[in-house]
Amino acid sequence: MIVFLVKRLANAALVMLAVALMAFLIFRFVGDPVQLMVNEQTTQAEKDALREGLGLNDPVAVQFLRFVGNAVQGDFGVSYRNQQEVMSLIAERLPATIELVLLATIISLVVGVPLGVITAIHRGTWYSEGLQFLSIIGVSLPSFVIGILLILVFSVMLNVSPAFGRGEVVSIGWWTTGLLTPSGRAALILPSVALSLYQITLVMRLVRAEMMEVLRSDFIKFARARGVPRWRVYYVHALRNCLMPVVTMTAMNIGSLIAFALITETVFQWPGMGMLFIQAVTFVDIPVMAAYLCIVSFIFVALNTLVDITYALIDPRLRTARG
Amino acid sequence: MTIKASLLTCAAIACLAGGASAETLRWGAARDINSLDPYSYGSTFTISFLNHVYEGLVRYNDKLEIEPALATEWEVLEGNVWRFKLREGVKFHDGAEFTADDVVASLTRVSHPDSPLRGNLPAYVSSVKVDDYTVDITVNGTYPLLLNDLTNIHMFDAGWLTEHKAEVPTDVAKKVEGYPTFNANGTGPFIVESRVPDSKTVLVVNEGWWDTPKHNLTRIEFTPIASDATRVAALLSGEIDFTEKAPIQDLPRLAETPTVKVLEGSELRTIMFGFTFADTLSNGQPNLFKDKKMREAVAAAIDLELIQKKVMRGKSRLAGTVVAPAIPGYDAALDTPTAYDPDKAAALIKEMGAEGYEFEIVCANDVWLNEEEICNAMVSMLTRAGLKPILSIGPNAVQQIKQTNGEADMFSFGWANEPMLDSYSILLQVFHSKTDNAGVFNWGGWVYPDLDKLVDAAATELDREKRLEMQAEALKIVKDELIMLPFHQQPMAWATSDKVEAVVQLSDNKGRHWMTRMAE
Numbered sequence: 001m002i003v004f005l006v007k008r009l010a011n012a013a014l015v016m017l018a019v020a021l022m023a024f025l026i027f028r029f030v031g032d033p034v035q036l037m038v039n040e041q042t043t044q045a046e047k048d049a050l051r052e053g054l055g056l057n058d059p060v061a062v063q064f065l066r067f068v069g070n071a072v073q074g075d076f077g078v079s080y081r082n083q084q085e086v087m088s089l090i091a092e093r094l095p096a097t098i099e100l101v102l103l104a105t106i107i108s109l110v111v112g113v114p115l116g117v118i119t120a121i122h123r124g125t126w127y128s129e130g131l132q133f134l135s136i137i138g139v140s141l142p143s144f145v146i147g148i149l150l151i152l153v154f155s156v157m158l159n160v161s162p163a164f165g166r167g168e169v170v171s172i173g174w175w176t177t178g179l180l181t182p183s184g185r186a187a188l189i190l191p192s193v194a195l196s197l198y199q200i201t202l203v204m205r206l207v208r209a210e211m212m213e214v215l216r217s218d219f220i221k222f223a224r225a226r227g228v229p230r231w232r233v234y235y236v237h238a239l240r241n242c243l244m245p246v247v248t249m250t251a252m253n254i255g256s257l258i259a260f261a262l263i264t265e266t267v268f269q270w271p272g273m274g275m276l277f278i279q280a281v282t283f284v285d286i287p288v289m290a291a292y293l294c295i296v297s298f299i300f301v302a303l304n305t306l307v308d309i310t311y312a313l314i315d316p317r318l319r320t321a322r323g
Numbered sequence: 324m325t326i327k328a329s330l331l332t333c334a335a336i337a338c339l340a341g342g343a344s345a346e347t348l349r350w351g352a353a354r355d356i357n358s359l360d361p362y363s364y365g366s367t368f369t370i371s372f373l374n375h376v377y378e379g380l381v382r383y384n385d386k387l388e389i390e391p392a393l394a395t396e397w398e399v400l401e402g403n404v405w406r407f408k409l410r411e412g413v414k415f416h417d418g419a420e421f422t423a424d425d426v427v428a429s430l431t432r433v434s435h436p437d438s439p440l441r442g443n444l445p446a447y448v449s450s451v452k453v454d455d456y457t458v459d460i461t462v463n464g465t466y467p468l469l470l471n472d473l474t475n476i477h478m479f480d481a482g483w484l485t486e487h488k489a490e491v492p493t494d495v496a497k498k499v500e501g502y503p504t505f506n507a508n509g510t511g512p513f514i515v516e517s518r519v520p521d522s523k524t525v526l527v528v529n530e531g532w533w534d535t536p537k538h539n540l541t542r543i544e545f546t547p548i549a550s551d552a553t554r555v556a557a558l559l560s561g562e563i564d565f566t567e568k569a570p571i572q573d574l575p576r577l578a579e580t581p582t583v584k585v586l587e588g589s590e591l592r593t594i595m596f597g598f599t600f601a602d603t604l605s606n607g608q609p610n611l612f613k614d615k616k617m618r619e620a621v622a623a624a625i626d627l628e629l630i631q632k633k634v635m636r637g638k639s640r641l642a643g644t645v646v647a648p649a650i651p652g653y654d655a656a657l658d659t660p661t662a663y664d665p666d667k668a669a670a671l672i673k674e675m676g677a678e679g680y681e682f683e684i685v686c687a688n689d690v691w692l693n694e695e696e697i698c699n700a701m702v703s704m705l706t707r708a709g710l711k712p713i714l715s716i717g718p719n720a721v722q723q724i725k726q727t728n729g730e731a732d733m734f735s736f737g738w739a740n741e742p743m744l745d746s747y748s749i750l751l752q753v754f755h756s757k758t759d760n761a762g763v764f765n766w767g768g769w770v771y772p773d774l775d776k777l778v779d780a781a782a783t784e785l786d787r788e789k790r791l792e793m794q795a796e797a798l799k800i801v802k803d804e805l806i807m808l809p810f811h812q813q814p815m816a817w818a819t820s821d822k823v824e825a826v827v828q829l830s831d832n833k834g835r836h837w838m839t840r841m842a843e
Contacts, residue, residue, distance in 0.1 A: 035723045037439060044763050046442060053437075082520055083358050083493050083504050092520070148552050155560045163556040164351075164548050166522060269548045271522035279355075279521070279549070282689065284720045 001312075008308055012301045019297040020071070023290055024064045032056075033080050033284040054080075067290060076291035081283045086291045090273060095176045096166060097265070097272035101257045103192040105250060108199035113239070113246070115200070116207025120215065121234055131204070138201035143260065147194040147267035154190060162187050164269040191268040195261060199253065203246060210242030217241075252307060255300040346541040346841050348823070350834070351554050351563030355521050355547035360503040361477040362433050362440045362492045367741045370475055371833035375526055375543065376416075377477030377509035380407055380426070381470050385827050385838060387649060387744065389470050393421060393478055393510065399785065402465045403448075409456040413533045415480045416507075416514045423452040428481035428490065430460070438492040443742055444472050445760065465783040467790055468745055475742040483508045512536060512837040513543060521547060537838045558583055558818055564841075565826065567834050569818035571638055571692065582821045586828050589640040589812040591647045592739035594691050596684075596701070597807040600769045604682050604732045611677055612732070618805040620671035621733075624708035625701055626663040631811060634696045638814035644802055645738070645749060645809045649830045651787075652746030652794035657802045660809075668708045681711040685731035687719035692813050694735055726766050734766060736807065744831065746794045750778045754801055767806070774800045 034051045051057055055066070070077065076086035119128045155163035167183030169176045178184025214220065215238055223233050262274030269275070273292060280288035356369040361377055363369065374382075380394035394407040413421035430450045433440050446462040446469060453459055462469055484490050484503075493501030507515040510533070513526035526543040528536075546563070548554040551570040557563045559580060569577055569585060578585045598612035598621075599605075611617040631639050640647075644657040672678060686698035698714055705712045712733070715722070726734045740748040755761040755778050756770040777797040784790040801807065815832045827838040 032720060032724050035720065035727070045759070047763075049436075050439070078500065081357055083360070083363050083501065084520070085500055089520075148556075151553060151556045155562070156556050159560050163560055163562055164553050165546060267550050267553055269522075269546070269550065269553055271519065275521055275549075282718075282720075 004312060005309065008305055012305045015301050016294070016297060017068070020068060020290070020294055021064060023293040024060065024067065027286050027289065033286060037080060071291075071294060076294075077287035079280070079285055079288050081280065081285045081288070086287045089276060089288065090291060090295060091174060092176075093271060093273045093276050096178075096270060097258060097261055097274065099177060099179070099188070100192055100195060100261055100264070100270060100272060101254060103188055104196035104199060104257060105254060107192060107196040108203050109246075109250065111196075112200040112203025113207050116204040117211055117234060117239060119204065120208045120211035123212075135201035135204055138197050141197075143194055143198065143263050144267050146197055147191070147264055150190045150194055151267070161190050163190075166271055191264050191270050194267070195257065195264045198260070199250075199257065202253070203250070206246055206249060207239075207242060210245060211238060214238045214241045248307060252303055255296070255303050258299060259296060346539055346843075348540050348543045348565055348836060348839060348841065349563045350543060350545045350836075351548045351557050351566045352545060353547070353551075353554065353566070353568035354549060356524065356545075358493075358504045359507045359515060359518060360493060360501055362438055363501075363504065367739075367833075370477075370742070371831075372545070373477060373507070373509075374511065374833075375513040375836060376507050376511045376515055377479075378511045379476050379478065380409075380473045382474055383744075383829075383831075385829065385835075387829055387831065389474060393426075397470075400459070403462050405460045405462065405469055406453070407458045407460065409458065410533060411456055413510050414531055415483065415510055416529060417480070417483060419480045419482055419508075421478065421480070421510055422455045423458045424481045425478055426450065426458045427452050428484055429476065429479045432479065432484065432490060432492055433476055435491050440476075440492070443475055446472070465785060467781075467783075467785050467787065468743055468747060471743045471745055474744075478510060479503070480508055512538070513540075516542075534837075537840075538836060539840050539843065540836060543836055558820065561820060564820040564822050565834070565836075565839075566818050567832065569816040571636060571814060571816060574638075574816055577818050584819050584821065584823070586817040586819070586826070587638070588815055588828055588830060589647070590739065590815045590832050591649060591741070591744070591830050592691075592737050592813050593642050593645055593647055593809055594694075594697070594735065594737045594811055594813060595642075595645055595807040595809045596733060597736050597767050598733050599729060599731060600767045601729055605730050606681060606683070608681065610732075611675055611680060612682075614675065615805060616671050617675055617677060618808070620668045620675065620677070620708070621705065621710075622661040622805055622808050623664040623671065624668035624710075625661075625704050625808070627660050627810060628663065630697060630700050634693050634700055635811065635814065638816075639692075639811035640814075642809040642811050644798055645807060646740060646746045646798065647812050647830065650740050650744065650746050652750075652791050652798060654795040654798060657795075657799060665708060672709050678709045679711050681713065682732040683713050683715050685715045685722055685725050685734045687722040687735070688716055690719045691735065691737050697810070698735060729766060729768055731766065736764075736766070737813070738764075739831075741831070746798060747778070747781060747790075750774075750794060750797050751782070754778070754797070754806060769806055771800060771804065771806070 034047055034056070037050065055063060074087060078084065079086050079089055082089060115131060119131050122128045151163045154161040165187055166178050167187035168181040169178045169184055170180045178188055220233060220238055223237055261272060262277060264270065265272045265274040266278050276288060277292045280292065354368065356372045357363055357366050358369065359373065361370050361373045378392050380392060381389050382392040384390045393410050393413060395410050396408045398406050400406050409421065409423060409426065415421060427450050430447065432438065434444055434447050446466040448461040448463050450458055450460045460469070487502035489502045493504055505518070512529055512532045512534070514529050516525040516527045518524040524545040526545065528541045548557060554566055555570060555573045555577065558566060558577070561582065574585055574587070577583045598618060599610060600613055601610055604610050627641055631637065631641055641660045643659040643661070644654065646653050684698060684702060686694055688695045695716055698716065702712045702714045725731050738749045738753060740746060751761050753764045754774055755765065756775050757765045757768065774797050777793045781790045781793040784793065817826065817828055819826060822842055824840040824842045827835050
């Protein structure tokens with residue numbers, strides 16, 4: 001078990017290093033931050049001095065090693081655009097993104113699971129087919145279109161929901177939350193619905209497929225034969241048996257939701273990490289871009305490693321066979 | 324305990340907002356300010372926003388003329404020493420008195436070698452306190468544009484800077500944060516109440532402002548909304564009262580909405596195209612653009628009116644010269660756009676033997692309004708004329724490297740003459756030949772000794788009329804030689820809700836809400 005753990009962790013560390021290196025290679029092509037930091041009256045000598053001071057004249061290998069060395073100690077430098085420590089910038093934005101992603105995940109489960117069950121047990125009916133069709137739209141509509149559509153309907157036409165921002169937030173230590181104020185809660189609804197739509201359809205289709213599998217098994221037939229009420233068979237016995245893959249997928253998908261949130265955040269001016277990243281890209285704010293990529297890939301790698309380890313705990317065969 | 328305290332603060336803020344909402348201006352901007360520190364770096368937008376909080380020794384009035392602000396009068400003692408009399412009785416937001424020490428500390432801070440804003444005060448050498456309300460500023464030689472530069476140099480309180488160890492500007496390279504990045508203490512009409520980067524910055528009125536306010540605001544809530552569609556939606560749903568960037572394509576829709584007012588005008592920024600003057604093009608061919616005839620051919624082949632009508636939807640102002648009318652040095656006689664003349668273009672191209680001449684046009688897709696469309700239109704016009712232009716398009720951060728390195732055969736260019744608001748800016752930085760501190764944006768590498776001579780002479784001419792005459796003459800050389808081809812001045816469009824009674828919109832496209840009035 002210990003060998004497995006060490007292998008898994010080493011693997012994760014290697015992936016992180018590779019991500020950092022790739023990020024660094026990409027940065028060579030995003031442009032020159034100095035051009036964006038100076039104004040029309042700056043002389044060439046001043047630009048050169050600035051470039052030298054930022055260490056942009058060093059070879060890429062030196063810049064990369066310096067970055068990794070600092071990053072390991074949690075130091076990602078100071079943002080070129082905000083002139084603020086990158087770590088505190090990200091810490092400020094993290095709660096907004098996490099809150100959005102968690103709410104979207106909850107919505108996707110609360111809505112997606114019952115819909116999956118309904119389409120599985122009533123397959124062939126018009127409403128089940130209709131839901132199936134709608135779910136295709138949910139998967140194929142890009143999230144910025146959904147976001148703008150929601151804004152148009154609920155903010156501009158009906159005027160019931162704010163079109164942008166996070167509303168009034170309350171800080172608890174370093175964490176900020178919009179859940180405790182009415183305006184904060186109102187502001188959360190549209191973006192989390194926009195973000196969850198894709199996830200809802202995913203959950204729904206997964207539950208449906210699993211349900212159809214389970215419903216064919218012997219214990220369901222036995223339960224039905226014994227006269228257990230139908231809702232109990234479906235929602236207790238059958239559903240419980242198809243939740244395992246749903247939970248796994250949901251956990252794994254939190255990573256991609258954080259990445260997806262980037263678009264939703266831009267549309268709703270949601271002050272989260274994705275917003276920060278988009279702005280950093282247009283400004284060639286290398287420290288922020290590097291830190292964001294590292295942190296997001298860290299979340300991915302951590303979730304994957306965690307899932308792997310849990311599976312290994314549950315299933316001893318994996319420890320030797322695949323580890 | 325912390326939770327409780329925060330909740331209480333929150334409630335208090337909500338109360339305040341409720342009570343004074345009638346005179347609250349909710350400003351939905353296209354971008355956030357970079358920092359609360361006006362010396363953080365030369366972003367025109369950030370400085371113009373911070374002008375609500377900080378002030379300079381002089382400022383622009385509602386006709387873009389320089390008028391006294393924190394200084395009441397000034398005189399030139401010798402050629403290179405200026406004496407400023409300061410306004411008495413001005414107080415910073417924290418109650419400290421504004422004196423000569425503050426001016427010296429501010430000028431020292433902004434001219435520090437690490438200061439990104441140093442370029443905004445190029446001629447500055449030193450400053451000396453004469454008495455509490457008199458300061459002498461020494462510049463490097465006779466320099467006529469000191470006042471223009473000083474409009475953008477905001478005054479800090481010396482004591483406040485010392486107390487927070489912020490006497491030197493923030494240096495990103497040294498990885499230190501600065502106290503003024505998150506806090507502000509100016510003399511201006513508004514006080515910073517709170518700021519959360521990228522989400523909200525709140526200003527409240529400064530009751531103790533030295534000037535008689537023309538505005539009736541009690542509060543400004545500044546929120547960046549980067550997405551155009553969301554910003555328009557927020558305006559339509561009444562969540563914001565003002566935006567300094569209404570998307571051009573949405574103007575008809577906004578104008579139709581009864582609760583929204585649209586204010587249109589043309590900006591100071593002139594969009595133009597330039598050529599490389601190197602011996603060879605980026606593809607190794609000999610450079611024909613060094614010949615004026617070739618530049619004339621390109622100019623004649625471009626239908627500026629069609630671009631104005633189709634690409635800019637009739638909203639831009641056609642330009643014949645490289646500076647806008649509001650810029651001193653502008654000469655109306657030069658401002659006739661080059662006529663579209665395909666026959667002349669064809670004849671010239673034939674004469675040059677340039678049929679099928681291949682070259683690259685370098686444009687960005689994220690800087691100027693509809694730049695990609697402009698460049699595409701131009702490519703097809705030049706192709707029709709018999710040339711073979713190839714378009715290179717990409718984000719500014721990438722394209723600008725090609726342009727500054729002189730690797731662009733033909734390139735797009737825009738210049739607003741900010742922050743100086745004088746044609747000296749474009750003449751020195753763009754059209755002067757490349758020297759130590761001139762011609763930084765001379766991307767083509769052109770050299771016109773006559774023009775250099777005029778610009779150098781203007782640099783030391785204190786008589787404004789004479790100086791502007793020289794600059795107009797230099798601009799005539801630019802026009803006659805077709806160093807760059809001016810296209811148009813960009814349109815600007817603001818929009819307000821019907822709660823806003825009056826805003827002052829000048830061609831420098833800066834919000835000046837100390838002159839804004841809300842309906843009561």
